[in-house]
Amino acid sequence: MAEADGALMPGAQSSALRKITMRLVTGGEVGVIAALVLLAGFFWMIEPAFMSARNVRAILNVVSFVGIIAIGQTVLMVSGEFDLSVGSVAGLSAVVAAKLMTALALPVPIALLGGVGVGLLLGLVNGLVVVKLGIPAFIQTLGVLFVGQGLIQVVTGGYPVYPLPEAVTAIGRTNLGFGLGWSFAFFIMALIVADTVLRRTAVGRNLYATGGNKEVARLVGINTDRYKIASFMTVGALAAVAGMFVMADMSTATTTVGSGWELVVIAGVVVGGVSLFGGAGTVVGGVIGILLLRVVQSGLVIIGVDANWQQIAVGVIMVLAVGLDILRRRYLASGNAG
Amino acid sequence: MAEADGALMPGAQSSALRKITMRLVTGGEVGVIAALVLLAGFFWMIEPAFMSARNVRAILNVVSFVGIIAIGQTVLMVSGEFDLSVGSVAGLSAVVAAKLMTALALPVPIALLGGVGVGLLLGLVNGLVVVKLGIPAFIQTLGVLFVGQGLIQVVTGGYPVYPLPEAVTAIGRTNLGFGLGWSFAFFIMALIVADTVLRRTAVGRNLYATGGNKEVARLVGINTDRYKIASFMTVGALAAVAGMFVMADMSTATTTVGSGWELVVIAGVVVGGVSLFGGAGTVVGGVIGILLLRVVQSGLVIIGVDANWQQIAVGVIMVLAVGLDILRRRYLASGNAG
Amino acid sequence: DDTVRLLWVQPMRGHPVHRLMQAGFLEKCAELEYECEVVGDPSATNWDVAATIPLAEAALARTEYDAVGVYGPDPAVYSYMTDLAGEGLPVVTWHVLPEEGSVPGLAAAIGEDISNAGYNAAMAIGEQLGGKGTVALTQGASNDTENTMSDAFRATIAEHFPDIVVLPTEMEGFDPSAAESKAVAMLLANPDVAAAFGTTGNSIQTWASASRKADRDLVIIGMDYIRQNLDLVRDGEAYGLVAQPLYEESALVAELLGRLAQGEEVDYLNPLPAPVITADDLQPYYEMLDRAGQ
Amino acid sequence: MSADYAIETRAICKSFAGVQALRGVDLKVRRGDIHALLGQNGAGKSTLVKIMNGVYRAGAYEGELLLSGKPCAFRSPDDARGAGIGYVPQEIEVLDQLTVAENVFAGHMGVGGIGVNRPLVLEKTREIFSEMGIAINPRAIVASLTGAQRHLVMIARTISANPDVLMLDEPTSSLSGQEVTALFAVLRRLKAQGKTIIYITHRLPEVLDLCDHATVLRDGRVGDEFDRAEFDQDKFIFAMSGRRLQQLFPERTDEPTEHKMLEVVGLNVPGHTGAIYGARDVSFHVAAGEIVGLAGLLGSGRSEILHGIYGRVPATGTIKVDGTPIRIASPRDARAAGIALLTEDRKHDGLLFNLPVGMNITIGNLSAVSSNFFVDADREMAEIERAMRELSVKAPSATSSVAQLSGGNQQKLLFARVLMRTPRILLLDEPSKGVDAATRAEIYRLIVELAGKGVALLIVSSELEELIGLCDRCLTVADGEIVGEFRRGEGDEERVMREVAEAQARNLAMAMEA
Numbered sequence A, B: 001m002a003e004a005d006g007a008l009m010p011g012a013q014s015s016a017l018r019k020i021t022m023r024l025v026t027g028g029e030v031g032v033i034a035a036l037v038l039l040a041g042f043f044w045m046i047e048p049a050f051m052s053a054r055n056v057r058a059i060l061n062v063v064s065f066v067g068i069i070a071i072g073q074t075v076l077m078v079s080g081e082f083d084l085s086v087g088s089v090a091g092l093s094a095v096v097a098a099k100l101m102t103a104l105a106l107p108v109p110i111a112l113l114g115g116v117g118v119g120l121l122l123g124l125v126n127g128l129v130v131v132k133l134g135i136p137a138f139i140q141t142l143g144v145l146f147v148g149q150g151l152i153q154v155v156t157g158g159y160p161v162y163p164l165p166e167a168v169t170a171i172g173r174t175n176l177g178f179g180l181g182w183s184f185a186f187f188i189m190a191l192i193v194a195d196t197v198l199r200r201t202a203v204g205r206n207l208y209a210t211g212g213n214k215e216v217a218r219l220v221g222i223n224t225d226r227y228k229i230a231s232f233m234t235v236g237a238l239a240a241v242a243g244m245f246v247m248a249d250m251s252t253a254t255t256t257v258g259s260g261w262e263l264v265v266i267a268g269v270v271v272g273g274v275s276l277f278g279g280a281g282t283v284v285g286g287v288i289g290i291l292l293l294r295v296v297q298s299g300l301v302i303i304g305v306d307a308n309w310q311q312i313a314v315g316v317i318m319v320l321a322v323g324l325d326i327l328r329r330r331y332l333a334s335g336n337a338g
Numbered sequence C: 001d002d003t004v005r006l007l008w009v010q011p012m013r014g015h016p017v018h019r020l021m022q023a024g025f026l027e028k029c030a031e032l033e034y035e036c037e038v039v040g041d042p043s044a045t046n047w048d049v050a051a052t053i054p055l056a057e058a059a060l061a062r063t064e065y066d067a068v069g070v071y072g073p074d075p076a077v078y079s080y081m082t083d084l085a086g087e088g089l090p091v092v093t094w095h096v097l098p099e100e101g102s103v104p105g106l107a108a109a110i111g112e113d114i115s116n117a118g119y120n121a122a123m124a125i126g127e128q129l130g131g132k133g134t135v136a137l138t139q140g141a142s143n144d145t146e147n148t149m150s151d152a153f154r155a156t157i158a159e160h161f162p163d164i165v166v167l168p169t170e171m172e173g174f175d176p177s178a179a180e181s182k183a184v185a186m187l188l189a190n191p192d193v194a195a196a197f198g199t200t201g202n203s204i205q206t207w208a209s210a211s212r213k214a215d216r217d218l219v220i221i222g223m224d225y226i227r228q229n230l231d232l233v234r235d236g237e238a239y240g241l242v243a244q245p246l247y248e249e250s251a252l253v254a255e256l257l258g259r260l261a262q263g264e265e266v267d268y269l270n271p272l273p274a275p276v277i278t279a280d281d282l283q284p285y286y287e288m289l290d291r292a293g294q
Numbered sequence D: 001m002s003a004d005y006a007i008e009t010r011a012i013c014k015s016f017a018g019v020q021a022l023r024g025v026d027l028k029v030r031r032g033d034i035h036a037l038l039g040q041n042g043a044g045k046s047t048l049v050k051i052m053n054g055v056y057r058a059g060a061y062e063g064e065l066l067l068s069g070k071p072c073a074f075r076s077p078d079d080a081r082g083a084g085i086g087y088v089p090q091e092i093e094v095l096d097q098l099t100v101a102e103n104v105f106a107g108h109m110g111v112g113g114i115g116v117n118r119p120l121v122l123e124k125t126r127e128i129f130s131e132m133g134i135a136i137n138p139r140a141i142v143a144s145l146t147g148a149q150r151h152l153v154m155i156a157r158t159i160s161a162n163p164d165v166l167m168l169d170e171p172t173s174s175l176s177g178q179e180v181t182a183l184f185a186v187l188r189r190l191k192a193q194g195k196t197i198i199y200i201t202h203r204l205p206e207v208l209d210l211c212d213h214a215t216v217l218r219d220g221r222v223g224d225e226f227d228r229a230e231f232d233q234d235k236f237i238f239a240m241s242g243r244r245l246q247q248l249f250p251e252r253t254d255e256p257t258e259h260k261m262l263e264v265v266g267l268n269v270p271g272h273t274g275a276i277y278g279a280r281d282v283s284f285h286v287a288a289g290e291i292v293g294l295a296g297l298l299g300s301g302r303s304e305i306l307h308g309i310y311g312r313v314p315a316t317g318t319i320k321v322d323g324t325p326i327r328i329a330s331p332r333d334a335r336a337a338g339i340a341l342l343t344e345d346r347k348h349d350g351l352l353f354n355l356p357v358g359m360n361i362t363i364g365n366l367s368a369v370s371s372n373f374f375v376d377a378d379r380e381m382a383e384i385e386r387a388m389r390e391l392s393v394k395a396p397s398a399t400s401s402v403a404q405l406s407g408g409n410q411q412k413l414l415f416a417r418v419l420m421r422t423p424r425i426l427l428l429d430e431p432s433k434g435v436d437a438a439t440r441a442e443i444y445r446l447i448v449e450l451a452g453k454g455v456a457l458l459i460v461s462s463e464l465e466e467l468i469g470l471c472d473r474c475l476t477v478a479d480g481e482i483v484g485e486f487r488r489g490e491g492d493e494e495r496v497m498r499e500v501a502e503a504q505a506r507n508l509a510m511a512m513e514a
Ligand SMILES: Nc1ncnc2c1ncn2[C@@H]1O[C@H](COP(=O)(O)OP(=O)(O)OP(=O)(O)O)[C@@H](O)[C@H]1O
Pocket: D016, D017, D019, D020, D021, D039, D040, D041, D042, D043, D044, D045, D046, D047, D048, D090, D394, D395, D396, D403, D404, D405, D406, D407, D408, D409, D434, D436
């Protein structure tokens, strides 16, 4: 796919300068944005409440959690790897942070840093094992997924960590306007930073090279190992942050935080045009992909689709969204790009 | 590499026995076999009961279910694709078959054929969409995973289909010796057939070519599309069979048959040396990989590892097993391959 | 030696509610000085019986257990119960009450009367709404227990409060934040929802924060007296909860298995009450949690 | 009466996104001919051949395709094979994970029925190899072969299908004298059997040597046609480029300095998987402004020496740059020391297909066009445009995909990449691979120019004339050792072959004793 995408960019035109960045940036996104708008419009038509401030707010809120991880996952996938452990890393970081601030009664900021530390550490482990030992990311990160789930049980003894200090609940309840809280603010901030890095900086470009062809990247003097490890750590840290935001939002650290995220996140970013095989895709695209999945889910509820059929619809729509994007690329490829 | 090694086997002139030993030494499976033997030995030492008929029987029994799917998954992965929907295909086929024989009161054989039909159909859909529309297997099969889960609910209304006709229970209860039943017999049979096809027939070699490099395969006149679609259908059918064996074994068609298998199966075959990127691996390897995971799980229980630590151990051992194999390949690669 | 050894078989071992049950069981064992073990597929989200049975077999291959408890809410485990009973092991199940004889060899069944729990919740909500309005209904996932409970809930409402509408059931799933946004969506799609009943342990939290986010006053009833749920009821964020006797029933499992192991007789059916508790009746439950060190 | 034409195209037109590759090509290939297809990079040769092979399915192009006078429409390469057409692509396309034998018989492993008869396959592979004079172990895994070895496997694969019409797209671009001679022998034999061959190359002497007829493509049209009688290199070049080429190799005005810019002492490089040799105890130096060539047979270890110096493969020994010994553990270190490498196999380890043309030039050189982390888009674009102009890269635009570029133009991109940050030491592995005569001259001019600027150049080429015409000094490599050296004007084909032969004889003798 990645190469295909590469091959399918609009041809010669003026101001190549703009397009050379455009190619990387909007390349994957137009399709999924179209799909998103289409769907939102559809749901809105059937049930105006879909666009009500409340619903939009609720969607944006939950997107912010998974979205934070999607940002990291995109960066990692651009570098040519992926991480199945995000869900349990998120959960583990949450319970660890919670235990630190309850059982050990550490000050909240310290405890939260502890949580991020857990994420960074597991990310580092993933990176080292995959890069240095050459163990497939699928196995290593699935392994960490299991280990994480086990550790969650060990740390918590199976019970949700509750109650948490007021400060945490406060973080979860803060309203920075339009009913959106810190998690959303952080999400947007991380989004902007990550997108800029990938789009505008040498670091970002080197990541694309690494994901495109590791050997070539190495030959032009890029330290591919370091880039991959750093990406793994980024995902780990962001997963941890997301997990702790969920904790704050629910003012409890349940043992099921992040269950099932391993596939959802990857599915979302792939829908957003990020290649599973590395070297192609953008943060904005990946995040919009996630958003699309969430929109579909609550949209189906809002227009009152029967619960059993919701899941079916989600599956179908997910495939259609990607299909739409592929057709678009075909169209561009077939010379109409001008 | 696994395949490549396999292909290094001496010509037919040498005795079958020597060939087998050769394969064991150079084949892709050695690594995982070694790991398996090591682990089994370890568990046995600590707790002789590990090798008790009862435990061995239980392990073989459960392996036969997932193993049947692993066979198909290996074939598919050799051809360069993978299928996340196996679990829900298994479940759907089971409940459909069950409904056919209860609600519609069709004769059991017909109903079972119906179940297989479901598997074949979904496999065909996966194949067509992935190959013809070029939608990534990850998305398409994840979509079908959702759709399947939804359909299971629709078909059953959320209630297990129970009781089932005597005939089904009978299938589940038959003892063909050592307390092993039809599922195991079918598993072994399918294993032999698939392994022979991959190793010894032109079809098999063409599959490796397809997975190894689609372009080359096309250039040398292999109809890669057809091969991939056929592989998808194989997985679908085998998943269906597995699902119905589970149904027979429990003389119930629960709505949860196959939940969570999507990753387990792939993890198993990858542990068994099958490449996620196609063109490498053997059926025997893939199946042994699955067996290894099951052995670990039972083994940890039997030596009395604390419940919470079991999952952690599974994760770690899985990674170690693959690591062992990689070290072996490194060693072989470093010239000693001859 | 004559120490009593008991095995507890439960798929989806990692699920919070299941963990609560396991605690009830193990603490009773400790109290009675039994040797007890818990086995099951560790997943917290996937119900995989096929993967659980071999683990039980492993334990049985290692240790001579005197009696086995098998978690019941899925006919898929019935045949296994029968097999074990066939070996002469006393088998007890909990959380469901299969009709006597429907599972050959099953020695005893413990559990709340699930439909009764649904009934209680329905009556409570019906009265709170004064007999009219709309009720949202959610399950964690589709399984025997929850299905039975929500069916009973619907039936009761239909019978006693004809003017109350119950919305189609939605599935919360295992990801709390996703469940929450679903709940919000339901509230927005149905402006007249005045009450919510959820049949899973997370429901109270889901609906409480949903009603906060959508700021709507709801009569919320959910499941399970974990501390956070009790607090939500205490603080008035939820009306009440169905006090599934998770802890007691699990303790009773240990007790009955022990007696069976020592050759005593026990009754087959052991129903436990599942009352709906509200702000006034919380105290005893807080004490129970304190005792359990939670 | 076109019956005596084995294959024939009528008014073939093909366009890709934006680009008109073929503008009505009429090609007539007489049965039993070896027909040369010439043209500058991007003229449309590969495209035309791909059409004749069903790679571009019927309907994807306008025009008509006739096989022995009968119109035919290929839906896939399989159809073409069925019709007795064989095709050796320009880029190396092999199955890395399978053995050599399985590659040669890929697609028809079932030579003895549906069951695979490995002994038979091995035997047939050996036959073909011995005939083509290839010394590769049929059981070796292809991943362990050199670029050139892979190329040979690919040729053998096509010949094993025994086609009536054989099309070879630059088959010799990475082969050295010996293999070329062997290949020609095979082709002549096939011709004698009445087979028809379409032969694409940029090495014009080969045309004079081998072909009966030549068609020159120019900007997607047939520019000119020649019969053997009229063959003449200058005419070819004029027909291709519309320019007369004064001389291929530019005058060397300024002499190399005495200052040793690169000094290699006792370099040892382990062979890769299944490698026979890497490099053993190699010592030599390259002075600033000097052009040194590594001559030798395929698989002799020339690339390995470059890889060793560049830190691509783990190597032992001392490497001095500008007099000071430096530790090179990775290409990164090499780059830092001002060393640049142009690799042999553009598809495998040259191009980044996920990045557009322009970014393929700047990758690895971004520091030159960025200020504090951020890439300055304008400066980058300026750099790109300058580089593309300098090397006259024919591409739709700086933002089109490299997959859209013709082979030769891809090669130019890689050149642009290594030249962007003018290196002190430049390692070139097959620099003119797949490059047309005109551009070749440019590249040679560029190389000499760089030497003039004081850059130390080390060149590996399988084309001996290239080395002889270009280098101040040539080192002969055999079995990973340097076995001879000669200065400009002293060396020739025989000399190199002799030195190689002697060396191999020595090694064999030693092996015997041991
Ligand atoms: N897939 C493609 N997409 C877009 N343009 C293409 C594609 N393939 C080839 N082209 C264009 O078609 C023209 C002819 O390309 P082709 O590869 O046939 O040239 P060639 O004669 O083989 O050159 P060379 O000697 O360098 O191999 C070139 O301008 C090239 O850019």
